[in-house]
Amino acid sequence: MKLYFHPASPFARKPRIVAHLLGLELETEFVDLFAGKGQVPEFLKLNPHGKVPTLVDGDFSLWESNAILQYLAAKQGDTALYPDDVKVRADIARWLFWESSSWSQVCMVYVNENILKPMLGRGEPDPAELAKVEEKFHRFAKVLDGHLAGRDWLVGDGITLADVSVAASLMYAVPGKYPLEGYANIARWFGQVQALPAWAATAPPAA
C-alpha cells in the first residue's frame, strides 16, 4: 500500500501514526503541495480533491484521512485501535466525524492565520478571523476537555483511532497559538499521545 503524504500535514500524519502503531510498513510518496504537485493530472486521478493523505491499495484509491485510518486498521484485522464491537466502533466514528467536521476546521483557522499566512508571505494574521473562531474553539475544547476528565483515552481504556485523529490537529497548537490554556485534561491526554514512539517517528523535519 502506498500513502501519498506531506510531512507537515496533520491529516497525513494520522495514517502514518496508525501504520506505526499497527507495525505496518507503508510505502510513502511525498506530494509537494507547495509546488502545486497536488494539482497535477496524475495525482488528481487518485484524488480529485488534490489533497493528502491519499492511500492506494492495488487499484483502490482512498482519500479522507479518517476513512484511511479505518481501512488500515480493518485491513490488518486490528481490534485494539479499532475494536469490532458495534457500539465501540460507533463511538470511535462519532469522534472521527466530529474531528473532520468541527475540531480540525477550527484548528486549521489558527494554522492558516498564525503559521501559513506569514510563512507564505500572504500577510499578517487577521485578528477578525481569529476572533470569529475563538468562541467555537472554546466550545469544542470544553467538550473535549470535559470528556477526558477521569479518562486516559477518548474511547475505552486504550488508544484508538479516535485519539490519533483528534490529537493530530494539535500538532500545531503551540506555533498556531491555539487558546488551550486551562484545558488540563486535553494537555494530559495530548502529552500521552506525544509520548508515543509513533508520534516522534512521524514528526515533520525541523524547519
Ligand SMILES: N[C@@H](CCC(=O)N[C@@H](CS)C(=O)NCC(=O)O)C(=O)O
Ligand atoms: N478532510 C481531509 C483534509 C485533507 C487536507 O486538507 N489536506 C491538506 C494538507 S493539510 C491538503 O492536501 N491541501 C491541499 C489543497 O487543499 O490543495 C482529510 O481528512 O484527509
